[in-house]
Amino acid sequence: MSVPALRRAIRRRRPRLVCIDCFDTLLLRGADHEEDRIRRLGAAAETALAAEGLEIPRGAFAATRIAASHAVYRSAARTGIEGRLAQMLTLQCLALGIDPVWATLLENVEIEQEARDLRPNRPLAELLRECRREGVPVVAVSDMYLSGNAIARLLEAAGVADCVDRVYASSDHGTSKRQGDLFRLVLAAEGVPAGECLHAGDCRVADFEIPRSRGVAAVRIPRRLVGAVRALRRLSRRFQGEPAHA
Structure with missing residues (x-):
C-alpha cells in the first residue's frame, strides 16, 4: 500500500x-547496509574523540560498535528485553579502553550522523x-x-x-x-x-x-x-564472505 x-x-x-x-x-x-552506516559514523566519532584528546586506531570505532551491537541484540533475543544505545556505547567504550563517561559524546555524534542520513x-x-x-x-x-x-x-x-x-x-x-x-x-x-x-x-x-x-x-x-537493493547487497556480502545482517 x-x-x-x-x-x-x-x-x-x-x-x-x-x-x-x-x-x-x-x-x-537510503539503501545502505547497516555496517556501512556504522563505518561513516566511525569516522565522525573518531574525529570527535580526537578533538577531546582521545586517539583510537583508525577503524576501531566501527569494529567495536558492530561487535557491541551484536552482543546487545543477542542479549535482547535471549531475554526478550529490548536493547538500548547506552548499553551498546558502554560496551564499546570498554572495548576501546576508554572511560564509559565518553558514551554521552558518542551518543550525540550518533544522533547527529543519523540526522544527516535521514x-x-x-x-x-x-x-x-x-x-x-x-x-x-x-x-x-x-x-x-x-x-x-x-x-x-x-x-x-x-x-x-x-x-x-x-x-x-x-x-x-x-x-x-x-x-x-x-x-x-x-x-x-x-x-x-x-x-x-x-x-x-x-x-x-x-x-x-x-x-x-x-x-x-x-x-x-x-x-x-x-528493500530489493538491500537484499541484493546482503547477497553480495554473503558471496564475498562478509556478515550479511541488515
Whole structure:
C-alpha cells in the first residue's frame, strides 16, 4: 500500500488514534547496509574523540560498535528485553579502553550522523498533520535502540516533529512492536481501544501482522525498491564472505 491508501483507510475507519512507524516510514534511510552506516559514523566519532584528546586506531570505532551491537541484540533475543544505545556505547567504550563517561559524546555524534542520513517522508508527514488538525492524535511507535527523546530530536531535525504528539520507543519500555506488547502499552497510555487505532509502517511482521493480531487495524507502506537493493547487497556480502545482517 501507499500513502494514498493510508489516507483512504483513515477516512474509512475514522480512528481515534493513528500510530506511525518511524524509520523507513516517516523518516527515510537510503539503501545502505547497516555496517556501512556504522563505518561513516566511525569516522565522525573518531574525529570527535580526537578533538577531546582521545586517539583510537583508525577503524576501531566501527569494529567495536558492530561487535557491541551484536552482543546487545543477542542479549535482547535471549531475554526478550529490548536493547538500548547506552548499553551498546558502554560496551564499546570498554572495548576501546576508554572511560564509559565518553558514551554521552558518542551518543550525540550518533544522533547527529543519523540526522544527516535521514530524510522526511513529506507526503506522509502532510497526511499526519491533517490528522492532527482534525483532532486525531498521532503517535510514533518504533522498535529502535535509540530513546524516544533521541527519536524526537531526529524528527525535529527532519522538520516533522509537528506530525506527532508523542514518541514510544521499544528501548524506553523494554518491549517491542514485534513482540506485540508495545502496542498494548501505547493503547493503555493513550486510553484508546485496539479497534479504534490504526497503525502504519513498512515492516510486514512488526507493522502489519502483529498489530492486526492484537486487534489494531494496520496498513503496510513498504519500500519495495529500497528493500530489493538491500537484499541484493546482503547477497553480495554473503558471496564475498562478509556478515550479511541488515
